[in-house]
Amino acid sequence: MECTRIYSIHDHAITFEFAEIISESVNMHVIALKAYTDVHPFEGFIESVPAYSSLTIYFNKEVNNDEVINIIKTYNSQLSTVNKKQHTDTKIIPVCYELGEDLALVAATLKLDQEKLISMHCSHTYRVYMIGFTPGFPYMGSVPESLEMPRKKIPSLNIEAGSVAIAGKQTGIYPKNSPGGWHVIGKTPLKMYEKKRSPACFLKAGDLVKFKPISKEAFYQYQ
Amino acid sequence: MSITIIKPGMSSSLQHFGHWGEQEFGVSIGGAMDDFSARVANIICGNEETAPVIEMTLHGTEILFNKAACIAITGSGSIATINDLEIPHYKLLQIPAHAILKMKPSAKGCRSYLAIAGAFSVQEFAIPLKTGDLIDVEKSPISIHGINHTENNIGISNWKIHLNEDELLEKSIDCIEGPEFDWFDTDAQAAFFSTEFTLSTQSNRMGYRLNEKVPLLQEKKELISTAVTKGIVQITHNGNPIILMADAQTTGGYPRIARIAPADIVKLAQCRPGDTIRFNKITEEASNMKSDQQLNTLKKIRSTIQMMQ
Numbered sequence: 155m156e157c158t159r160i161y162s163i164h165d166h167a168i169t170f171e172f173a174e175i176i177s178e179s180v181n182m183h184v185i186a187l188k189a190y191t192d193v194h195p196f197e198g199f200i201e202s203v204p205a206y207s208s209l210t211i212y213f214n215k216e217v218n219n220d221e222v223i224n225i226i227k228t229y230n231s232q233l234s235t236v237n238k239k240q241h242t243d244t245k246i247i248p249v250c251y252e253l254g255e256d257l258a259l260v261a262a263t264l265k266l267d268q269e270k271l272i273s274m275h276c277s278h279t280y281r282v283y284m285i286g287f288t289p290g291f292p293y294m295g296s297v298p299e300s301l302e303m304p305r306k307k308i309p310s311l312n313i314e315a316g317s318v319a320i321a322g323k324q325t326g327i328y329p330k331n332s333p334g335g336w337h338v339i340g341k342t343p344l345k346m347y348e349k350k351r352s353p354a355c356f357l358k359a360g361d362l363v364k365f366k367p368i369s370k371e372a373f374y375q376y377q
Numbered sequence: 378m379s380i381t382i383i384k385p386g387m388s389s390s391l392q393h394f395g396h397w398g399e400q401e402f403g404v405s406i407g408g409a410m411d412d413f414s415a416r417v418a419n420i421i422c423g424n425e426e427t428a429p430v431i432e433m434t435l436h437g438t439e440i441l442f443n444k445a446a447c448i449a450i451t452g453s454g455s456i457a458t459i460n461d462l463e464i465p466h467y468k469l470l471q472i473p474a475h476a477i478l479k480m481k482p483s484a485k486g487c488r489s490y491l492a493i494a495g496a497f498s499v500q501e502f503a504i505p506l507k508t509g510d511l512i513d514v515e516k517s518p519i520s521i522h523g524i525n526h527t528e529n530n531i532g533i534s535n536w537k538i539h540l541n542e543d544e545l546l547e548k549s550i551d552c553i554e555g556p557e558f559d560w561f562d563t564d565a566q567a568a569f570f571s572t573e574f575t576l577s578t579q580s581n582r583m584g585y586r587l588n589e590k591v592p593l594l595q596e597k598k599e600l601i602s603t604a605v606t607k608g609i610v611q612i613t614h615n616g617n618p619i620i621l622m623a624d625a626q627t628t629g630g631y632p633r634i635a636r637i638a639p640a641d642i643v644k645l646a647q648c649r650p651g652d653t654i655r656f657n658k659i660t661e662e663a664s665n666m667k668s669d670q671q672l673n674t675l676k677k678i679r680s681t682i683q684m685m686q
Contacts, residue, residue, distance in 0.1 A: 161556040164606050165639055165665060169556070176601055188401075203400045203604040205628055210604035212400070286602060286628030289403045293602065347402065355402035 155183045157230065160223060163210065166200075168222055170230070171208040176295065176323070180207045181283050185360040186233055187226075196225050204359045205284045206293070244279060244362040247327070249318050250373035251275075253341035260303055260320070260337050272367055274298050275339065280325060282361040290329035290347025292357045297325050309335035316341045318365070340365075343376030378444045378495065378514040385506045386437025386480055393502040394427040400627045406607065407503050410582060410623050411488050411646035413671060414452035414545075417538060418492035420679050421449035421469050428496035431506070433489045435649065438480040440491070445474045446514070447494035453486025453546060453647055462529050467540065469494075471524055471532030485546055487649040503624075523685055536685060538678055548652065551641045551659045551667065555610060557600060557632035565592040569634055570656055574618065578650045582624040585645065587654075590616030594632065605629040608637040610656075620645060640667035 159171040170187070173180045181204075188204045191211065198217030203210045213222055251257055251272045261268045280294040287293075297320055305321045310333060313319070317328040319336035328334060329346035346356045357363065382389070392415065395408040409415035415430045431440075436455040442448075450457045450466050457464050458479045459472050466489070472478075480489060498515040524532040558566065574587040593616050605611070609621045611631035620637065621629075622645070637645065638659060648654060659667075 159556075162661070163556065163604060163609060163633070163636060165661075165668065167604070167606055169604060171603070174601060201398050201400055203627060205603040206601045208601075208603045212397070284602065284628065285401060285403045287403060287626060289399070291403055354399070359401065 155180070155230075155234070157227070162219065164212075166214060167210055167212045168219060168226075169208050169210040170226055173207040176206050176283070178281060181281065182360070183233070184209050187230055188359070190229050190233055191226065194229065196222075198222075205286070242360060242362050244364050245357065247318075247342050247344060247363055247365050248368040248372070248376070249276075249340040249342050249365045250368050250370055251340040252370050253373065254318070254339040256319075256337040257339045260339055264300065264303060266300065271301065271339070274301055275320075275325070276365045276367055278364075280363045280365075282357050282359055282363060284359045285355060285357065287326075288329055288332055288347075290327075290355050290357070292326055292346070292361075292363070294325045294363055296323040303337050305335040306337060309333055313338060314341070316343065316346075318342055340367075341373065343373050378446060380446075380493070380512050380514070381441040381443060382506045382508060382510040382512075383439035383441055383477065384437060384508060386433060386435070386439070388434040389438045389506040390432050390504060391429050391497060391499050391502055391506065391512070392432045393429055396502070400604070403627050405624050405627055407624050409490065411452050411490070411643045413643040413675070414488070414646075415490045415492075416675055417467070417540075417678060418449045418451040418490040419496075420675070420682055421451070421467070421538065422447060422492045422494040422496075423682065424492060424494065424496045426675070426679070428492065429499050429502065431491040431497070433480050433491065435487060436480045436482045438478075440478045442472055442476045442478070443474065445472065446476075447471050448478075449492050450478075450489055451492075452489040453542065454483065454488050454649070455480040455486075456483045457481075457489065459531055460529060462527070462531060464531065465533065465537065467538040468536070469524065469534040471526075473530045476531070486647045488646055534685075536681075538681070540674075545643060546647055547644055548648070548654045549657050550644060550654050551638040551657050551664065552610065552635040553638060553659065553661055553664055555633035555635040558634055560594055560598060560632050561612075561634055562592070562595050565594075566634075568592055569618070570658055573653045573655055576648055576650050576652050576654070577617075580650050582622055584622050584625060585620040585648070587618045587620070591618065591634070592616065598632070600630050600632050602628050602630040605633070608639060608642055609633050610635040610637065622646070638664035638667055640664070640671045643671075 198213045200212040282292045313328045313334040315330045317338040318340040319338045321336040392409040395406045416426045419428050495514045498513040523535045526532045568591045577586040579586045
């Protein structure tokens with residue numbers, strides 16, 4: 155896959171963009187390039203940040219922009235000859251839908267009964283396209299078309315940690331109490347980001363995720 | 378040796394110089410807002426340039442030194458006093474045990490830095506300081522020549538770091554075209570460089586929101602969320618620019634009209650809500666030259682101080 159755009163976001167950070175759309179195959183390519191770069195770090199490489207359809211490379215003064223562009227372009231061309239198939243386990247995330255504060259509103263808006271909505275949200279396997287917004291927040295997709303819910307017109311000032319939410323084609327989990335514009339349909343007892351845990355972040359870009367409904371009792375037993 | 382926080386003031390925190398390696402998990406780089414002033418404070422104290430420092434926003438911070446210490450205050454945004462005697466910025470100060478540092482209101486600037494010879498010993502960074510916090514100091518301070526003592530038992534170095542402080546407080550901010558600069562039509566581009574923007578009260582370490590608007594995109598084009606970092610200027614859906622600062626989120630989806638020349642981030646760090654700024658377009662090469670100049674200034678300060686030790 156060829157880069158569609160290469161640009162700097164800082165004097166020591168270059169973004170390699172592969173498409174202007176959200177697509178599973180584009181994201182798989184981004185993750186494969188990230189994995190390849192991480193195991194072949196060049197002199198001056200600091201870290202790489204994958205997003206939906208782009209990879210951003212951070213580097214230091216030991217290397218200049220042209221060199222970084224050449225190295226990543228070479229890595230990218232070698233990628234098409236290596237096996238891009240990614241082996242990922244599916245991670246199961248327990249969710250108590252009863253604790254979803256916007257569940258009733260979402261069901262009414264989408265003209266679905268709550269049971270149906272829950273079973274639809276749980277029946278899909280989602281891809282973690284990227285982590286962003288706050289430490290550990292996974293942007294996952296794609297939700298079934300009949301579950302597509304627009305963002306809140308006025309964002310909530312405080313969405314509680316563990317809230318499982320939806321917006322458009324995306325579903326995500328708020329790792330800590332924060333403001334947010336997505337509708338909350340459930341709550342997970344799992345911690346998405348814990349500084350002292352290894353790894354600190356529960357999910358990473360490229361992971362596959364399935365939600366499993368649990369009762370209120372089961373939710374509180376987790377804690 | 379240790380210090381005790383009597384009052385954190387508007388906002389005080391222990392800062393580092395950037396945490397790398399976790400941006401892919403949404404953890405921002407962080408670090409001192411005015412990286413330059415923070416480094417200078419450490420250099421004056423004979424510390425490692427990237428030793429932890431205390432960042433004090435505007436005024437109100439009060440700190441008790443439990444033993445005698447050598448310290449330096451840099452940056453701007455407040456008037457510093459030790460035992461109610463006004464003390465200069467950018468000098469090495471020898472202060473007696475039980476001295477109290479108070480940061481009082483001043484007319485300009487926003488962030489001051491406190492470094493202590495021997496360096497603060499900390500496990501975790503970027504945590505807001507609160508009343509009663511006790512911070513240890515790692516090792517005994519080095520000896521530095523050229524200290525004159527005042528009647529209050531405060532030693533002040535007879536040398537001072539020469540910096541053009543007015544230049545650091547200047548409000549013309551150099552920037553380079555951003556990745557989506559071409560998405561904006563010529564009117565919007567012109568407005569961006571001619572408008573006098575005011576920092577909103579909703580400005581913080583994550584980002585500065587500006588009150589004035591630039592004309593919106595002609596065609597409704599959406600940017601798919603991608604990596605962003607300190608210095609990026611994005612235009613929100615209602616036309617207000619947001620400048621991402623030290624605690625910037627790692628990804629974002631607004632079109633990015635510009636990125637601030639890294640050397641000018643320090644000027645922004647010293648802006649306070651209500652201040653007005655203007656953006657001035659420069660080339661990437663010019664920006665790199667400014668960064669090199671800033672590094673050279675630090676190098677010069679370091680060699681001056683080394684001669685005093």
